Amino acid sequence: xxxxxxxxxxxxxxxxxxxxxxxxxxxxxxxxxxxxxxxxxxxxxxxxxxxxxxxxxxxxxxxxxxxxxxxxxxxxxxxxxxxxxxxxxxxxxxxxxxxxxxxxxxxxxxxxxxxxxxxxxxxxxxxxxxxxxxxxxxxxxxxxxxxxxxxxxxxxxxxxxxxxxxxxxxxxxxxxxxxxxxxxxxxxxxxxxx
Numbered sequence: 001x002x003x004x005x006x007x008x009x010x011x012x013x014x015x016x017x018x019x020x021x022x023x024x025x026x027x028x029x030x031x032x033x034x035x036x037x038x039x040x041x042x043x044x045x046x047x048x049x050x051x052x053x054x055x056x057x058x059x060x061x062x063x064x065x066x067x068x069x070x071x072x073x074x075x076x077x078x079x080x081x082x083x084x085x086x087x088x089x090x091x092x093x094x095x096x097x098x099x100x101x102x103x104x105x106x107x108x109x110x111x112x113x114x115x116x117x118x119x120x121x122x123x124x125x126x127x128x129x130x131x132x133x134x135x136x137x138x139x140x141x142x143x144x145x146x147x148x149x150x151x152x153x154x155x156x157x158x159x160x161x162x163x164x165x166x167x168x169x170x171x172x173x174x175x176x177x178x179x180x181x182x183x184x185x186x187x188x189x190x191x192x193x194x
Contacts, residue, residue: 034123111146116146116149
């Protein structure tokens, strides 16, 4: 089923309606959809590098709005909507493990890593943030930074380097995101010590 959704999403990238599809996939990816927006975003940017920044804007705005929707599901409708979705995707255990480690810094770290590299999945973090009543303003700000950072950086790289950077991005983005988190952790420790 996931492969069929992936293929269906990829077919949209060549369509005239690709920007609308990108917005829709970016929105639902942040709350319920298992296929990341990159499946549309990367081929769209490669096909039309002149529109890459516009695509980054669309993906960022709709992803943040989808994240707010996921937060609302977690906050007001967890048992009615979120729990069945987590059960459907087999993510209940992952969700419970994340819930046990929550706190402001834990949520912020998860928002950054999921926003940059999908680890853990964005939909799990947005719903979790709502369940634990994470501050919505801080949630929105961190989602803008993480998701915007990801989409705008990818758009810039794809505009500048094209196909040769696409394979690098797909295989190493998780490591890059982990490096960013490590740097942020070191900065946090330095700030706390000073």
